[in-house]
Amino acid sequence: MTAYPATVLAKARTIRLLVLDVDGVLTDGRLYYLTGGGEAKAFNTQDGAALKMLMGTGIATAIITGRRSDVVDRRARELGIAHVQQGVDDKAEGLRVLQAQSGLDASVMAHMGDDVPDLPLFRRVAVAFSVPGAHPVVTARADYVTRATAGMGAVAEVCHLIMTAQGTWNDALARIDR
Numbered sequence: 150m151t152a153y154p155a156t157v158l159a160k161a162r163t164i165r166l167l168v169l170d171v172d173g174v175l176t177d178g179r180l181y182y183l184t185g186g187g188e189a190k191a192f193n194t195q196d197g198a199a200l201k202m203l204m205g206t207g208i209a210t211a212i213i214t215g216r217r218s219d220v221v222d223r224r225a226r227e228l229g230i231a232h233v234q235q236g237v238d239d240k241a242e243g244l245r246v247l248q249a250q251s252g253l254d255a256s257v258m259a260h261m262g263d264d265v266p267d268l269p270l271f272r273r274v275a276v277a278f279s280v281p282g283a284h285p286v287v288t289a290r291a292d293y294v295t296r297a298t299a300g301m302g303a304v305a306e307v308c309h310l311i312m313t314a315q316g317t318w319n320d321a322l323a324r325i326d327r
């Protein structure tokens with residue numbers, strides 16, 4: 150199993166809420182425009198399973214995305230992601246709303262993002278996660294860049310990292326593998 154840097158594990162130990170960007174984090178960043186209107190996105194089942202495991206350990210999750218898409222609401226509902234904000238131009242403002250909604254301070258949150266609009270969140274949360282192929286400015290500021298790529302298990306890797314840091318992984322796995 151993957152070994153993570155001790156510095157990142159130490160930072161992730163007190164995280165209570167994981168904030169996720171959508172395009173380029175939960176997906177590979179490509180937007181499928183369908184003939185006749187509508188839009189499609191490809192989400193990853195391993196990311197979904199890992200998010201459910203993480204939430205099962207008492208960690209909350211949230212989505213803050215700049216775009217707006219019905220499929221994001223559907224995916225969030227399916228996974229039980231409680232806090233969803235779409236069409237957010239200013240993610241710092243999105244974070245203020247999330248703090249009010251969740252009753253949690255940014256100091257107990259982690260954010261996973263891939264592009265420049267994610268930087269205000271990186272500035273404010275306790276741990277910043279990014280993905281291979283993210284904007285170089287973003288990867289430079291991340292505490293940890295996943296080995297898995299976006300839309301291909303990167304979110305699952307971060308979930309595993311947080312559970313490993315908090316010592317909840319073995320119990321979470323045992324609840325499934327029995």
Ligand SMILES: [Mg+2]
Pocket residue numbers: 170171172173174262263264
């Ligand atoms: Mg993005």
